[in-house]
Amino acid sequence: MNLRHLTFRLLEVYVAVVRAGNISEAARRLHLTQPTVSLQLKRLNETVGEPLLVSHKGQLQMTDAGLALYNACQELLGRFQELDDTLSELQLGHQGRLSIAMVNTAQYVLPKLLGPFSQSFPDVDITLEIGNRAQMLTRFNQQLDDIYIFSHPPSLEHAAAARFLRNPLVLIAPTHHPFHKRSQVSLKELTQERFLLREPGSATRMLFDSWLRTQGIQLTKSMQIASNDAIRVAVEASMGVAVISQHVIPEGQKGIAILPVESLPIESHWHFIVRRDRRISKTAKLFLTFVDAHLERYLEPDFACHEISALLDEVIGF
Structure with missing residues (x-):
């Protein structure tokens, strides 16, 4: 058998014929003509060098060679279906990597959001970096992460910020x-x-x-x-x-x-920061969208701020 002559389409046609039991029904399911399906089967037989199907009482049945090829097709097509599913998940952001860098104080807030997110999307591999403000600014400048969290957003040209929580x-x-x-x-x-x-x-x-x-x-x-x-x-x-x-x-x-001190509390906010000059990852978009939809559920409702949608609108088309 010359494997170079095998094509994905030939294998799909063969599996369809086996499952249908006849060429006409396979052609209907594949939206092809019967002559086209017959020609594909002929090419496949010639490539394998062995008869694959025989007619028995009006139905096509597999020979030993045909059964061996069918089993191989099932495995191969199944793996490609898994690949297609994986690529779909990656495109949606349901799989992949997400790196978040946050200043120290955010560790008291973010786990309340990351826990439910991880349970909803267990195939997203999350990395957390925690440090002081100077360390986080260095990471931002080196473009090491997808999302940054500051209570006082940096005044940098490429920093796009969205408030998500009051921080009195x-x-x-x-x-x-x-x-x-x-x-x-x-x-x-x-x-x-x-x-x-x-x-x-x-x-x-x-x-x-x-x-x-x-x-x-x-x-x-x-x-x-x-x-x-x-x-x-x-x-x-x-x-x-x-x-x-x-x-x-x-x-x-x-x-x-x-203590009830006059003029206190000092009002500030937690911000999500992303870079304007970098395409936001699918996993980062998924996380921010999840947070925006669940802020009141997992954090104090009176503290929630909804600016994430505007942030995504700003950077999603980069």
């Missing part, structure tokens, strides 16, 4: 703080407190420093701590007070209270 910054203190039971606290009353601050360059620190300037306040005592978890522990241990994202505070957290 609140002031926390230990529950035994004398101001805990107050209905309102002025910021000036807190200026003698030690403030526990994130490192310079973090979005929380940038927003808090900007807010202090607008209030005309200068802190007298402060301590720099490089993680939100460490700040929470330090506040609970009465080392000071802090302004952090409300999302960082676990529900039912004991030992920590949010």
Whole structure:
């Protein structure tokens, strides 16, 4: 048998004839004429070099060679059907890779969305990169990921941003703080407190420093701590007070209270960021579309923002 003369179409015609039991019915199913199907069978017989079908009581039946070829066709065509299914899934974004890079604080929010997404689309292989703002900006500039998450979006030419969640910054203190039971606290009353601050360059620190300037306040005592978890522990241990994202505070957290400080909370938002100069991947589009449809289900409804559709409209046609 000369395999170079075999074609995918010849094998399809042969399988159709075997399943139909006669040429006329196979021709009807294939939307071909009977002479065309007969010619294809003749070419296939000549290529194999053995008779493939014999007529018995008006029905075509396979010879031993015909059965061997049919089994091979079933396997081959089945593999191509699997390939077609896989390609369809890839085109829809239901399979493939998705890389998301996010600043540290987003780790308190994103898993609530990634968990349900992973359950709905288990064949999407997700990679998460977590770091400080400077590290995430470096990844953005090097185009290492599909989606980036910032609470303060970078002012870069190729950065397209969409808000998806409110991120209020609140002031926390230990529950035994004398101001805990107050209905309102002025910021000036807190200026003698030690403030526990994130490192310079973090979005929380940038927003808090900007807010202090607008209030005309200068802190007298402060301590720099490089993680939100460490700040929470330090506040609970009465080392000071802090302004952090409300999302960082676990529900039912004991030992920590949010003080009702005037002019607080500081309003900010979580943003999805993609590059304008890069075609968005199918998996990234699938994830963003999923999030936009399920924000209120998996996150606090009052905090949800719906700007993702506009973001996709902006970058999908690149």
